[in-house]
Amino acid sequence: MGNQVVPSMLRNRYVDSFPIKAEALSGALNAVETKLDAVQVRGLRELAHKLAGSAGMYGFDDLGLLAREIVRSIDSGAPISIIGGYTRELVGHLQRTPVKLPG
Amino acid sequence: MRIDLLEDDPDQAEMISHWLTEEGHEVRWYRSGGDLTRALHRDVPDVLLLDWVLPESSGMDVLTWVRQSFLGRIPVVFITAQDSEEHVVAALQAGADDYLVKPPRRRELMARVQAVGRRAGAIMTAETLQGTDPYNVDIGRRVISLKGKTVELTSKEFDLAAYMFANAGRLVKRGVLLERVWGRSQTITTRTVDAHISRIRKKLEIDEGNGWRLISVYQHGYRLERA
Numbered sequence: 001m002g003n004q005v006v007p008s009m010l011r012n013r014y015v016d017s018f019p020i021k022a023e024a025l026s027g028a029l030n031a032v033e034t035k036l037d038a039v040q041v042r043g044l045r046e047l048a049h050k051l052a053g054s055a056g057m058y059g060f061d062d063l064g065l066l067a068r069e070i071v072r073s074i075d076s077g078a079p080i081s082i083i084g085g086y087t088r089e090l091v092g093h094l095q096r097t098p099v100k101l102p103g
Numbered sequence: 104m105r106i107d108l109l110e111d112d113p114d115q116a117e118m119i120s121h122w123l124t125e126e127g128h129e130v131r132w133y134r135s136g137g138d139l140t141r142a143l144h145r146d147v148p149d150v151l152l153l154d155w156v157l158p159e160s161s162g163m164d165v166l167t168w169v170r171q172s173f174l175g176r177i178p179v180v181f182i183t184a185q186d187s188e189e190h191v192v193a194a195l196q197a198g199a200d201d202y203l204v205k206p207p208r209r210r211e212l213m214a215r216v217q218a219v220g221r222r223a224g225a226i227m228t229a230e231t232l233q234g235t236d237p238y239n240v241d242i243g244r245r246v247i248s249l250k251g252k253t254v255e256l257t258s259k260e261f262d263l264a265a266y267m268f269a270n271a272g273r274l275v276k277r278g279v280l281l282e283r284v285w286g287r288s289q290t291i292t293t294r295t296v297d298a299h300i301s302r303i304r305k306k307l308e309i310d311e312g313n314g315w316r317l318i319s320v321y322q323h324g325y326r327l328e329r330a
Contacts, residue, residue: 006118007121010117010118013117014114017114049156049184050112050115053112053184053206054112054114054115055206056205056206057114057118058114058118064206071184
């Protein structure tokens with residue numbers, strides 16, 4: 001996954017979406033922590049699920065692995081503290097925006 | 104090949120489309136099962152790539168619909184984050200031709216798409232098509248024989264017949280035949296396709312006596328299938 005050649009234009013566009021993704025994840029986690037119900041959890045899971053699918057394709061394997069951990073911990077019924085820990089870590093990664101490629 | 108992609112995430116759809124178009128494929132992207140099935144009524148692709156988890160109908164719903172429809176045998180590949188053995192088995196048992204766990208790796212995805220396309224006849228690489236008895240379709244020599252006797256065909260008639268045999272069991276749109284055999288010529292119409300279909304049916308004696316039928320599917324196209 002990580003050795004795939006990703007065109008800089010596509011990669012940069014993906015990186016540009018990191019702040020939005022981080023905000024969406026934070027919002028979803030906040031909703032889960034405020035009101036723990038199936039709808040809120042599903043919202044967080046969907047965001048993580050999409051990131052788990054896309055991150056590796058764009059060369060961000062570490063983000064993909066973290067996102068997958070969120071999905072797995074939700075699916076296995078892990079405590080909210082575990083889910084929250086993974087989500088905050090992922091948000092932190094997204095906020096440390098990687099260097100964009102020229103072109 | 105013409106490839107339809109069902110994927111609700113624009114990030115993933117963009118990269119997969121990029122990979123496929125770089126390899127010379129034509130990609131149409133759909134975000135929902137409803138959009139895709141509506142499009143399939145108009146035009147049938149060579150390969151279908153399906154995500155499993157979608158906001159409305161799932162990839163499995165689409166696969167079930169495709170396999171029960173009149174569309175014939177479209178090769179279907181799942182690209183999904185569902186990585187359990189149960190999911191893989193369920194998809195294959197429901198009629199999927201292959202299964203990739205996300206995130207897909209570029210070269211592997213390309214190889215699998217090529218493989219299902221080849222198996223389905225969308226890519227003609229074999230010198231002689233298999234499973235066409237009592238016909239022998241020799242792509243290399245551009246000759247079709249029936250029970251060992253060569254049938255005289257024009258170049259276009261051969262191309263058309265070979266394409267239909269390569270896609271036996273699948274609904275092939277008139278527009279697809281036009282594009283594949285005549286190369287999107289502005290002066291050729293679908294009536295030309297109909298006329299050529301009629302000629303190859305007659306010349307090749309495609310009938311129940313020879314174990315095949317070439318049927319017209321109203322407003323859609325043609326399907327060559329075992330009688």
